[in-house]
């Protein structure tokens with residue numbers, strides 16, 4: 001695909017590339033009154049300050065901007081490819097992305113961009129840039145400021161993050177938890193990386209340390225044969241079987257109760273055991289936003305250890321799905337695969 005770079009501002013010490021994928025940020029109402037994405041040229045017209053921030057800015061737009069509900073594995077690969085292609089020319093990247101799947105994209109990029117030592121900050125908006133009370137302007141300008149912040153020429157942030165509504169979050173710890181408030185994102189199991197007020201306060205203890213010697217390698221082997229199953233009281237054997245024995249399925253994120261508990265019915269455990277023996281990799285994550293899976297803490301999770309369900313600890317569902325897709329695509333050693341799923345590979349869970 002041809003992604004053309006357009007210069008926005010050529011004056012300033014730091015160079016940032018904006019990648020516009022779409023999302024509410026740049027949407028307008030179509031004839032029927034629904035919000036649909038429009039092109040990035042019109043976004044720049046709405047934020048003339050971009051030309052006077054003191055940052056060298058350029059932008060690449062997806063040829064057809066998308067509502068992020070339509071994001072695909074191909075789009076993730078394109079983002080990885082754009083970042084790799086322009087890695088040496090820019091000090092950081094700001095990705096404008098719809099909020100609905102931003103946490104999935106941030107999680108996936110955090111795993112795809114191995115050896116990243118520059119900021120990749122995703123942001124977007126709950127209200128389009130054209131509306132008077134829009135949050136788009138603040139989100140973009142502060143994300144750019146964070147991406148361009150440095151000490152001794154090195155970036156303060158050198159990981160994939162989400163900046164939204166005055167907080168900077170680790171990308172693979174983030175979740176969209178509110179659909180109609182400006183404070184859309186949280187990372188319950190990890191502290192904020194920064195908070196923006198009159199000044200931007202960085203949480204240096206939480207940020208990944210800058211690694212001068214890191215070399216970027218973009219992993220694009222992503223296995224799509226993964227799904228998520230959220231259990232609930234009353235779920236039938238039929239529904240469980242239909243999901244976990246789906247054709248070609250290789251990885252399952254099992255969303256369980258509390259600290260990783262499930263029904264202890266024979267049919268359920270037999271299903272899991274049969275699927276695991278058949279090669280399915282099952283990763284247990286909690287339906288709770290905060291806290292972690294502790295298999296064996298209760299009688300209702302002890303058996304999961306015995307049948308071979310892997311504990312996802314305090315990982316989010318979004319990061320678990322992305323990690324499974326990426327590791328099933330790129331890690332051929334089955335022992336390593338299982339090991340990597342139960343330990344942090346890029347700050348996505350506690351050790």
Ligand code: ASP
Nearest residue numbers: 023024067068098099100
């Ligand atoms: N549906 C939109 C999207 O994710 C919502 C948003 O951007 O806030 O693209």
